[in-house]
Amino acid sequence: MPISAREKKSKLILDVAIKLFTTKGFASTKMEDVAKEAGISKGLTYFYFKNKEDLYMAVTKKAFDEFKSIFREIYKVKGKSGLQMITDLAHAYIDFTQANKIYYAAILNFMGIVQQYNNEELRRQIDPLILESEHFQKLLEIQHDCGKIGIQMVTMGLRDGSIRPELQAEVTFYTIWSMLIGYERLMGPVGYEGKEIKIHLENWKPGFVKLMQEMLKGTIQANKPQVVQASLF
Amino acid sequence: MPISAREKKSKLILDVAIKLFTTKGFASTKMEDVAKEAGISKGLTYFYFKNKEDLYMAVTKKAFDEFKSIFREIYKVKGKSGLQMITDLAHAYIDFTQANKIYYAAILNFMGIVQQYNNEELRRQIDPLILESEHFQKLLEIQHDCGKIGIQMVTMGLRDGSIRPELQAEVTFYTIWSMLIGYERLMGPVGYEGKEIKIHLENWKPGFVKLMQEMLKGTIQANKPQVVQASLF
DNA sequence: AAAGATATTAAACCCCGTTCAATAATAAGG
DNA sequence: CCTTATTATTGAACGGGGTTTAATATCTTT
Numbered sequence: 001m002p003i004s005a006r007e008k009k010s011k012l013i014l015d016v017a018i019k020l021f022t023t024k025g026f027a028s029t030k031m032e033d034v035a036k037e038a039g040i041s042k043g044l045t046y047f048y049f050k051n052k053e054d055l056y057m058a059v060t061k062k063a064f065d066e067f068k069s070i071f072r073e074i075y076k077v078k079g080k081s082g083l084q085m086i087t088d089l090a091h092a093y094i095d096f097t098q099a100n101k102i103y104y105a106a107i108l109n110f111m112g113i114v115q116q117y118n119n120e121e122l123r124r125q126i127d128p129l130i131l132e133s134e135h136f137q138k139l140l141e142i143q144h145d146c147g148k149i150g151i152q153m154v155t156m157g158l159r160d161g162s163i164r165p166e167l168q169a170e171v172t173f174y175t176i177w178s179m180l181i182g183y184e185r186l187m188g189p190v191g192y193e194g195k196e197i198k199i200h201l202e203n204w205k206p207g208f209v210k211l212m213q214e215m216l217k218g219t220i221q222a223n224k225p226q227v228v229q230a231s232l233f
Numbered sequence: 234m235p236i237s238a239r240e241k242k243s244k245l246i247l248d249v250a251i252k253l254f255t256t257k258g259f260a261s262t263k264m265e266d267v268a269k270e271a272g273i274s275k276g277l278t279y280f281y282f283k284n285k286e287d288l289y290m291a292v293t294k295k296a297f298d299e300f301k302s303i304f305r306e307i308y309k310v311k312g313k314s315g316l317q318m319i320t321d322l323a324h325a326y327i328d329f330t331q332a333n334k335i336y337y338a339a340i341l342n343f344m345g346i347v348q349q350y351n352n353e354e355l356r357r358q359i360d361p362l363i364l365e366s367e368h369f370q371k372l373l374e375i376q377h378d379c380g381k382i383g384i385q386m387v388t389m390g391l392r393d394g395s396i397r398p399e400l401q402a403e404v405t406f407y408t409i410w411s412m413l414i415g416y417e418r419l420m421g422p423v424g425y426e427g428k429e430i431k432i433h434l435e436n437w438k439p440g441f442v443k444l445m446q447e448m449l450k451g452t453i454q455a456n457k458p459q460v461v462q463a464s465l466f
Numbered sequence: 467a468a469a470g471a472t473a474t475t476a477a478a479c480c481c482c483g484t485t486c487a488a489t490a491a492t493a494a495g496g
Numbered sequence: 497c498c499t500t501a502t503t504a505t506t507g508a509a510c511g512g513g514g515t516t517t518a519a520t521a522t523c524t525t526t
Contacts, residue, residue, distance in 0.1 A: 025355065
């Protein structure tokens with residue numbers, strides 16, 4: 001695939017933006033900084049991206065792509081029980097969010113926007129340019145896809161007996177996702193407090209994952225993979 | 234308690250700010266708007282609050298106070314099992330966050346700042362005025378207090394048998410908190426998607442709470458209150 | 467009533483995202 | 497190859513809005 005000059009420069013700007021957002025944060029990164037680092041004039045960045053928010057959306061798009069690929073990678077490996085997949089997903093998710101803070105921040109930010117979007121009173125506050133952004137709809141789709149894959153994992157678990165059969169797949173998966181989102185959100189603040197509590201929390205991650213497993217665990221051994229042919233989708 | 238004129242006006246501004254942040258959102262609310270609505274000049278708001286962020290911190294403070302009182306109210310009722318308390322807490326938390334979007338947004342925002350604060354590289358990005366804010370340290374404390382109360386609830390559950398004894402109180406409580414935070418965060422976005430998935434998610438809340446209970450449930454009946462004398466703190 | 471502290475205002479300031487008119491570079495067509 | 501449209505690129509100007517400031521008014525205190 002021959003990349004046009006335009007696409008190349010667009011990518012350059014995006015890469016610079018990611019780098020700066022990562023090191024300095026979104027708010028502290030000026031459009032001028034991005035331009036300078038990319039070796040172009042400030043005005044030109046507006047030729048490639050509608051505005052700063054649009055640039056951030058492009059970052060978010062990359063984040064979601066990577067995010068979805070994590071889901072897919074785990075899902076496509078055969079010979080694992082549903083519970084094992086969910087467990088792997090949890091680990092991968094935590095690793096991902098910790099290794100890519102901006103990506104994760106971007107995803108969280110996006111979810112916040114969608115939340116506003118659902119609220120009629122708040123919807124009009126959203127910068128219309130965001131909604132017009134070519135990325136916005138695509139992001140909704142990707143998020144949806146991730147959900148679908150996750151639900152399939154739980155469904156597998158229900159079928160292969162690794163997850164308690166009385167659970168409902170959608171509810172269960174979204175609850176797990178909730179836990180993961182909240183885990184990241186709390187990890188920092190809680191860890192910070194220092195003093196007594198911090199010590200015990202060093203083993204939060206294993207404890208967290210274990211609790212999740214307990215919540216789901218079905219009739220078969222959780223960690224011993226179980227071969228099942230799943231007819232999914 | 235005789236309230237000084239200064240405190241009264243300060244409170245007026247704060248109330249106006251809360252009202253406007255609620256209806257228009259933080260970013261869309263201009264300092265001028267706040268001033269006008271409060272019947273004062275823009276400059277004067279800077280006499281009572283260091284800057285916009287400081288004003289938001291004051292809102293956050295109110296949010297956390299209310300938040301903590303929820304924890305306390307539930308905790309002080311006698312004759313409930315630990316599991317029941319946690320269950321009540323979950324319901325109260327969800328109600329609170331849905332009834333007070335700005336308050337909840339403020340709490341989330343604060344947690345985000347603390348997260349930055351823990352990261353040496355990111356710490357310097359934080360507006361120093363925030364850290365200097367008289368509220369900041371107090372907020373950390375309140376958050377800490379909430380954690381302590383929650384942990385006590387779990388501890389009660391461990392003692393009275395309503396929560397599985399092999400669990401560790403801190404880890405368990407923070408995991409539950411994670412779930413709650415994530416639940417709110419996902420509720421909007423997931424609900425939005427419309428189509429197939431939405432239908433099933435209408436029963437997410439009960440399913441969510443039930444899953445949480447299953448995760449914790451110990452040897453005694455969960456929802457039937459169990460009188461125990463807890464020697465806490 | 468004078469001196470000092472406290473409130474209050476309007477205007478100025480400045481940062482930064484955004485727009486724009488002018489110019490250069492490239493591509494297309496005859 | 498020269499002309500003409502199209503696409504890139506720039507630097508300067510614009511404008512919104514948070515923040516500062518100098519001047520003024522309103523208490524307090526003695």
